[in-house]
Amino acid sequence: MGLIKLNNSRCKSCYLCVETCPKGLIKKSDKTNRLGDYIVEFDDPKGECVACAMCAKRCPDLAIEVFK
Amino acid sequence: MQTVFSVPKVMKKDFKFTFCPGCDHGVAMRLVAEIIDELDLKEKTICSSAIGCSVFIYDFLNIDCIEAPHGRACASATGVKRANPDKFVFTYQGDGDFASIGWAESMHTALRGEKVSAICINNTTYGMTGGQHGPTTLMGQVTTTSPFGRNKEYYGYPIKMAEHIALCDGTAFSARVALDSIPHINQAKQALKKAFEVQLQGLGFGFVEILSSCPTNWHMTPKQAHDRVRDEMIPVFPLGIFKDVTAE
């Protein structure tokens, strides 16, 4: 089972990770950052994440860390 | 728990990229940082950074950097390397810097076979100044200085850097990669590593042209911008390795 950690201070809400996750485990959140952009959140209730790290490799801001 | 992906060690503590949302500079710099870590180069690296968005590499990577005047990153890198043949020297440039104002310096650095590595971000526009027509602008592309689209009568044709550099006898490695998809990002890292290694082996000039997105100046979402790299740029700028002396 994998786990990702999002760094909201680096995230610029480009949502490329949302597009990239093959299992759709990263979603736009209802919460906003201090610029008013909706941040993203990791939502994996069934433990589907396999730590493929595609989200992290795609992220242009190095805002995602991946653990297994 | 085991860490699968983390921030490269050579990134500055508390760095925060100042690029626009979705800009691929962050990915390119991350790949460079990972290779510096993997090859343990931090202590012998001197970067020659170029004017344009690429200049800010010294804000993010914890390495020695000299900021070259616009277009002259390859010339400054030559100076650094000739003065310090034992150091690892690379340039990090945009297409305007490498292929327009600095084309003479870039070509001659390749022709001399300088043992430096050059990385050029190709996003078909001048990003920092707000999206003007540049040497890599695609035919038909609308920019702030090609408001009716690039046409051959007024603007001529886009430059194919990786192929030109591959023609230079001093070049040890020349490739074009893209950052539009995960497989392409993985390939980009392999190419960058190779461009670094040919320098370390003393084989000559290593060059990687990286097709990247500029969502802000293309007036696109980051996703749309990557689709454009795939659908419009790659057909014009084919990906591949155009020269690799280690494979010959």
Add this chain to the structure above:
Amino acid sequence: MISDKKVLIKGNYAIAQAAINAGCQCYFGYPITPQTEIGEYLSAKMPELGRGYVCAESELGAINMVVGASATGVKAMTSSSSCAIALMQEALSYAYSDELPAVVVNVMRAGPGLGYVYPAQGDYNQAVYGGGNGDYKIIVLAPSTVQECIDYTYRAFYLAQKYRNPVMLLADGLLGQMMEPACFGEYPYPEVDVSSWALKGAKGRDGKAIYSCARDEQEHIRKIERLFAKFELIAENETSYEEDLTKDADIVLTAFGSMTRNIKAATRALREKGIKAGWFRPITLSPFPTKRIYELAKEGKDFVVVEMNMGQMFKDVKYAINGEAHVDLINRPCGEWLSVEEIVSSVEKIMGGKYANCI
């Protein structure tokens, strides 16, 4: 060629060999008359010594190679002439802002534009005031003999490293092509420790960046003020000039570079005619010996500036005199140097009938 013996040598070769003696590790250059011999000489010597030499693709390439090399703390040099020095102005502005010890040799030819290869002194403004952007100042040394080409090349490398400021050796085609007996001796200055700022790779420390990009207005202001304060210190410590027979002089002939030779001779000739002439030559054109010229003017001495341009140093002398004395200009834009006879007769004309009856 480190010897106390005198050798007969051409100015360009003297500069090149002096650079080697000074420990220049890298030379980057592009050919242009009348200084091409510097690159030719070094293309043979530098590889023999295991030092860096690049026959650059352009002067832009050459000066930016100097930027790269000097950012790593090594002594690096380029040489060129007038219209091609113009191409280097952008990088000189960067090198100043980056505090790089770059050494640039300008063996002047005639301008503007392509001009021609005969000698001239038309680059005074370009050297002293700079053609680059922003507020910046480089150190400019003007030799008048082949011996001084050697001495000031040594000094250029030392001052560049001591103050982390670009230095230009402003010679001219006459000096570059002239052969004179000269003595190299040893590089007379101590080595400067550059380890605190030179880029050598982030070994056991954080990465350092040398850049001129300024994004914080206050920081930018402080930097420029600090760099100008540094140049004040350079002016205090390093301003140099030569003068003779000025003590009782009514008129002081002033020139820079190789024209100094002719004003020395003209002064003697004027003295023989009973005219109380003296001579004064700035060695550092930047910083300029403004204070000394003002002192002499205050003593009531008039000035004549003799130069091979349309009156470039003339303005600085006039500024230094600050209305305390009269100042005239004897000049020609380029070509044959103003002869001693021409200078003497012009000075006589300037002085009018005042000394007509002197013997």
